Every structure is written in structure tokens, then in C-alpha cells.
Amino acid sequence: MGEVEVVVAHHERTTLRVGDVFLKIDADQERADVEVEAMSMAPIPTPDVLWRKPPVLALAALKGAALSRLGQPSTSSSAAWEAAGAAARTLHNAPLPPWPGRSTDEFATELDHECEWLAVNDVLPGDVITRNRRIAETALRPWTPAFVHGDLQVAHVFVDQDEITGVLDWSEACQGDALFDLALLTLGHQEHLGDVAAGYGTEVDLDVIRAWWSMKNLRAIRWLVEHGFDPSPEVALLTSVL
Template sequence: MEEVEVVVAHHERATLRVGDVFLKIDADQTRTDVEVEAMAMAPIPTPEVLWRKPPVLALAALPGTALGRLGEPSTASPAAWAATGAAARMLHDAPLPPWPGRSLDEIASLLDGECEWLVTSGVLPADLVTRNRRVAEAALRPWTPVFTHGDLQITHVFIDGDEITGVIDWSEASQGDALYDLATLTLGHEEHLGDVVAGYGTDVDLDVIRAWWSLRSLLAVRWLVEHGFDPSSPGCEVDVLRSRM
């Protein structure tokens, strides 16, 4: 009998692995709707949908291994990072999904609220929050919407050698800023930004990517704390914020 592996679990959703099948259980079926539709639209490899019986979505496992993990050195080759950048460009050049993402005003409001909470709760020093809030301002500018993955973490990209075998976890896909995807991909792995940009194949504003590193990390800390994760682990979000100092 195959063992059941708990990949991730918190009060919003859980992912289990049984052999070569991933079972995703989500309390919010609109996220699953987005995931299934986005995977069908994406021009890059995605997991095969085996079946769906709400609240469970069954997906086939992708071959290969993750590009890396936040807080750990990536053993993937520069060519694999570049291939990931090329896949991101292919996605961003695809037709837009029909649903919008967060507006600039929504993101700015969220950022203000999270920064206030981080300071008043004492989770982070005020000077660290203030400095990163200033850095994050560069991301809060108009952009041309593209088809974004929305959560393009390195754990969501699978490779075999130098080739991309697929991208998972599409529930945050939407119209959005291309540089947000590139920033999410390289968060905590600044040393691979050059490889990703080379694969992406066009000039990008590196200051905006760095701004998204600060913004994403500021927005993530409370969620991580409240869901049982540690954003202060070496190489993770708090270290990213400190590196901006």
C-alpha cells in the first residue's frame, strides 16, 4: 500500500500525495476554478487534471524535481533557471485570462495595512518595515497586464536536467504585472536573477523586481505566521527584508 504524504496543510487548504497523484483540498472552490481554467489556458507544461470532485482536485505528479526551495541553495543549473525565465516569457506573451488581478489601489491598501500590523504587533522592527516600504514604492506603478502565474515560487517549477517539465499551483493566476512573477521566482535567490532575465529575453527593470521582493515579503509575513510557517527561517522573507537594508 502506498503511503499518504502531507505536502502542505493549513486551515484554508491541504495537499496530499499518494503515489503519483496529488490531491488538493481547498475550502474555496473559486481558487480551484481558477487553477483548472488557468492550467487549460497556459502555453507551458502543467499537471494533468485526473479528476475533480469538490472539494478535491486530483492532479498527476510532474516528472523531475523542483527548481529549488526558499532558504536553501538551488542545485539547478544556470540553464534551468534560464529555461524558467523563457517559460515565464511564454506565459506572459499568451492571451490574457478573462479575470482581473488586484489593482494598484488594492495592493497599496494591503501594503499599508500589513506594514501597520507588522510594526504595532512588534513582529518586525519599525525601521526594517519603513525601509522596505520605501523600496516597495517602485513596484506601485502602472503596468501592462499580462497572463501571470501569481505565485511562481521555485517550489512550483519542476525541471529535469536543464528542461522545464511543468509548473504547478495556478490558483493565484490572473492578469497582473510580469515583473511580479519574475520577482517571486527569484525571491531569496538573487544570484540567479541574471540567468532568469537572460532566459526571459527582454530588458526588465531590476529595481522594480527588487521592489516586488520587499513588497511580497511584507505582505507574506503575517499570513505565514498565522498559518504556522516561520518567515524568519534563514534565507526566507525576513532575511529578504533585511537584505534591503
């Protein structure tokens, strides 16, 4: 038995690693149900489910390492980023999962609430909030629903020798905007947006991707603060927007 490593822990769920096994403890069993079913439906590599005894889900460790980390320089090659884009395209072309995602109205309402909280609590300068909110609103347009991962951040995509070995954390999978996934994948790593787009293999609207970057960061800060995480990377990205 190896040491127990706390991978992530907050009020909603905790993930532990013991040797080559990840143990996910989730208080929301509906969310855990979505994760298991989404992995079974996804046409791209996912972790093997070893066993499940609610509220615990045991998953096999993936080969390789995360594509990158938010707030850290990427050491992955352009080929690895292209492979991530190709995997996203394969997922988005798959049959839709049964769970609807947020509507544009729901995103708009959440954006209102988060921007108000950021202003009232003096988390960001008013001009930074206004500028990013204006950019974020570009994402609030009709889209053709796709099978999206919903949390396709770089830490959830594992690669080995420029090949995708698996994608983690499917609890947010749903019908949604494909560009939302691409935005999360390239958040904080805009220098690899061209690589991801090349791997994706079809034209993408860069303005909408930039809009989802701002939307994601504006929506994330309060959750991070309330769950004991440092929102510095998100704050830095918002303040860097011109």
C-alpha cells in the same frame, strides 16, 4: 498504495501526495475553478488533471524536482533557471485570462495594513519596515497586464535535465504585472536573476523586481504566522535589504 505525504496544510487548503497522485483539497471552489481553467489555458507545461470531485482535485505528479526552495541554496543549473525565465516569457505573451488581478490601489492598501501589523506586533524593527516599504512602493506604477501565474515561486517550477516539466498551483493566475512573476521566481535567489532575465529574453526593470521582493515579503509574514508557518526566510530577506 503508498504512504500518504502531507505536502502542505493550512486553514485554506491541503495538498496530499499518494504515490504519483497529488490530491488538493480546497474549501474555495472558485479558486479551484481558476486553477483548473488556468492550467487548460497556459501555454507551458502543467500537471495533468486526473479527476475532480469537489472539493478534491487530483493531479498527476510532475517529472523532476522543484527548481529550488526559499531559504535553501539552489542546486539547479543556470540553464534550468534560464529555462524558467523562457517559460515565464511564453506565459506572459499568451492571451489574457478572464480574471483581473489586484490593482495598484489594492496593493497599496494591503501594504499599509501589513506594515502597520508588523509594527504594532513588533515583528520587525521600524527602520527595516520603513526601508522595505519605501522600496516596495516602486512597484506601485502602471503596468501592461499580462497572463501571470501569480505565485511563481521556485517550489512550483519543476525541472528535469534543465528542462521545465511543469508548473504547479495556478489558483492565483490572473491579469497582472509580468515583473511580479519574475520577482517571485527569483525571491531569495537573486544570484540567478541574470539567468532568469537571459531566458526571458527582454530587458527587465531590476528596481521594480527588487520592489516586488520587498512587497512580497512584507505581505507574506502575517499570513505565514496565522497559518502556522515559520516566516524566518522572509524576515531574513527583509532585514538584509540595505
